[in-house]
Amino acid sequence: MERIDAVVVGAGVVGLACARALALAGHETIVVEASDGIGNGTSSRNSEVIHAGLYDAPGSLKATLCVAGRRLLYPYCETHGVGHRRCGKLVVAGSAAQVEALRAIEARAIANGVEGLRWLGGADARALEPALNAEAALLSTVTGIIDSHSLMLAYLGDLEHAGGTLVVRSPVEGATVTGEGLVVRVGGAQPIELRARSVVNCAGLFAQSLARRIEGLDAGTIPRERFAKGNYVALAGRSPFSHLIYPVPEPGGLGVHLTLDLAGQARFGPDVEWLRADTAPDAIDYAVDPARGELFVQAIRRWWPGLPEGALAPAYSGVRPKLQGPGEPVRDFVLQGPDAHGVAGLVNLYGIESPGLTASLAIAAEVARLLGVAR
Numbered sequence: 001m002e003r004i005d006a007v008v009v010g011a012g013v014v015g016l017a018c019a020r021a022l023a024l025a026g027h028e029t030i031v032v033e034a035s036d037g038i039g040n041g042t043s044s045r046n047s048e049v050i051h052a053g054l055y056d057a058p059g060s061l062k063a064t065l066c067v068a069g070r071r072l073l074y075p076y077c078e079t080h081g082v083g084h085r086r087c088g089k090l091v092v093a094g095s096a097a098q099v100e101a102l103r104a105i106e107a108r109a110i111a112n113g114v115e116g117l118r119w120l121g122g123a124d125a126r127a128l129e130p131a132l133n134a135e136a137a138l139l140s141t142v143t144g145i146i147d148s149h150s151l152m153l154a155y156l157g158d159l160e161h162a163g164g165t166l167v168v169r170s171p172v173e174g175a176t177v178t179g180e181g182l183v184v185r186v187g188g189a190q191p192i193e194l195r196a197r198s199v200v201n202c203a204g205l206f207a208q209s210l211a212r213r214i215e216g217l218d219a220g221t222i223p224r225e226r227f228a229k230g231n232y233v234a235l236a237g238r239s240p241f242s243h244l245i246y247p248v249p250e251p252g253g254l255g256v257h258l259t260l261d262l263a264g265q266a267r268f269g270p271d272v273e274w275l276r277a278d279t280a281p282d283a284i285d286y287a288v289d290p291a292r293g294e295l296f297v298q299a300i301r302r303w304w305p306g307l308p309e310g311a312l313a314p315a316y317s318g319v320r321p322k323l324q325g326p327g328e329p330v331r332d333f334v335l336q337g338p339d340a341h342g343v344a345g346l347v348n349l350y351g352i353e354s355p356g357l358t359a360s361l362a363i364a365a366e367v368a369r370l371l372g373v374a375r
Contacts, residue, residue, distance in 0.1 A: 004028055006198040006371075007184050009172050009210060011035075012043035013148060013360050014352055015202030016155035021364035022198070023162035025373045030194065031164065032186055034171035034206075039152045041204045043357065045286070045318025047232075047259045047270070050074070050084065050144040051355040054091065055249060058111040061333040062355065065366065067113055069359035070142065076361060080154040083147035083262050089244035090125060091138040094302045098248045099136050105248070106138050116141035131240040133303050143244060147262055148357060155360075175199065177216025177343050198371050201348040205281035205321050211348050221341040223334060223350050226325045227279055230270020231288045233296050234315040239266035240306075247303055256299040267315055268296055274326045275319070288314035323351040335363065337370030347371060 008019040011033035023029040035041070050070055056062035077084040093102040109117055118139040120128070125137035156166060170188040184194045203210045208225045211217060239260065247255040256268055271292065275284065293312055300307050323331035334350040341348070347370050349363070356363070 001183070001193045001195050003195045004030055005196070006030070006200065007032060007182075007194055007196040008200045008202055010041075010202035010204055010206075011038040011166060011168070012041055012202060012204055013039060013152050013155070013357050014043075014349065014363055015200070016152050016159065017360040017364040018200050018202055018367045019164055020155045020159045020162070021368045022200075022371075022373060023159050023164035025368060027198070027373060029159065029164040031159070031166045032170045032172055032184075033166065033168045036168050038156060038166070039149060042318060042321065042353070043148060043152065045316060046148065046354065046357060047257075047267075048146050048148045048261065049244065049259055049358070050086075050146050051358040052109065052116070052140040052143045053112045053114045053355070054105055054109040054138075054140060056108075056112070057332075058108065061335065062359075063112045065333065065359035065362040066355040069355070069362035072361040073146075073358060074144070076154070077146065077151070082150045082154050084144055085262060086142065086144040087243060087260065088139060088141045089143040089246055090120070090129065090132070090134070091140070091246045091248065092125070092132065092134045092303045093136045093248055094133055096135050101248045102136055102138055109138075109140070114140070114142070129241050129243060129245070131304055131306050132245065133305050139243075145244070145260060145262060146357070151357075172203075172210060172213075174213035174215065177214065177346075181345055182214070182343075196345070198345045198373075199347075200367055200371075201346070202352075204352065205284075205319060207321065207348060207350050207352075209281065214343075214346070217343055217346070218341060221336065222348075223323050223331075225350070226277065226322045227275040227281070227284065228320045228322050229273040229275055229284070229317055230320060231273060231292055231317045232267050232269030232315040233288070233293065233312040235266040235268065236311050236313060237308075239264070241266070245303060247299070256296055258300075258304075268300055268312065269315070270318065271295065271299075277325065281319075284319055286317045286319075288317050290314050320353040321351055322353060333363075335366055335370065345371065
């Protein structure tokens with residue numbers, strides 16, 4: 001049986017960031033990934049936005065790690081050649097009835113320590129974006145966009161440079177808690193058992209499923225998972241907007257918003273499509289139903305009345321790993337270390353949805369802290 005300092009399960013953006021942090025701290029680290037490459041799950045199916053930290057409750061992990069992660073991420077991108085642009089975004093109140101909600105977002109963002117905010121009246125918002133319908137808008141100048149795959153390659157490069165290893169096509173079948181660490185059973189073409197002092201469960205949609213296969217972990221510490229599918233549609237032709245455009249949020253998500261990629265292509269989404277409570281993560285259908293297109297048109301025209309007919313086409317979808325169902329209070333990230341579940345050397349990450357990409361470096365630092373790892 002091979003002995004290793006740390007095993008990180010899952011090669012998404014958060015898993016790679018955690019593995020990088022452990023390797024840079026001098027720990028021999030292996031990332032095991034069930035698929036054939038990095039970022040093939042939630043990390044490749046998002047809007048690639050660098051979030052400012054506007055929305056989440058002050059003091060929550062989502063808020064604090066988003067702000068801390070964003071402040072780390074921009075310099076990291078600049079020093080590692082990761083494609084990104086600080087394009088800014090407008091959160092829009094499309095009617096007078098939404099202005100109070102927008103003021104609440106502004107107050108929450110200020111409480112979260114977000115810098116670079118400007119309140120705009122309707123005329124000022126239209127001066128920035130003439131195609132916009134807005135009663136008022138909140139401008140976040142520190143919001144940006146990023147090439148998420150390039151970011152993951154940079155994390156992987158740092159990991160490998162520090163002596164870490166990525167192993168793909170290697171699903172974790174289970175693990176057992178022992179007095180000398182955790183024994184991790186890895187399947188695939190060449191099954192192996194690894195005895196690790198530390199294990200980080202960054203399996204995303206599969207995090208709870210993996211945790212249930214850890215013998216010696218109290219099942220009562222594993223939160224229920226729910227999945228919310230978010231569909232995206234692409235805009236044919238050139239976008240009239242230079243900023244990201246977000247409406248006032250809706251239950252379950254941030255509303256159908258416009259994001260741009262680094263090539264200038266615009267896409268809208270995600271919407272919120274709750275999946276059945278008994279949905280297995282490996283049975284999710286990621287196809288975008290064209291019938292949802294009319295719902296997108298109705299939502300977009302509240303803030304862009306000039307959306308041309310027939311300008312939208314189905315693009316892709318992603319699924320958010322949530323810890324609450326429809327109509328239930330929003331749950332925070334769960335970074336569950338030994339103090340919470342009693343298993344030395346184990347950290348489980350549950351419900352890591354947006355702003356997980358933005359927060360990835362800060363999440364990694366917190367995971368290292370939970371494991372008692374100092375760089």
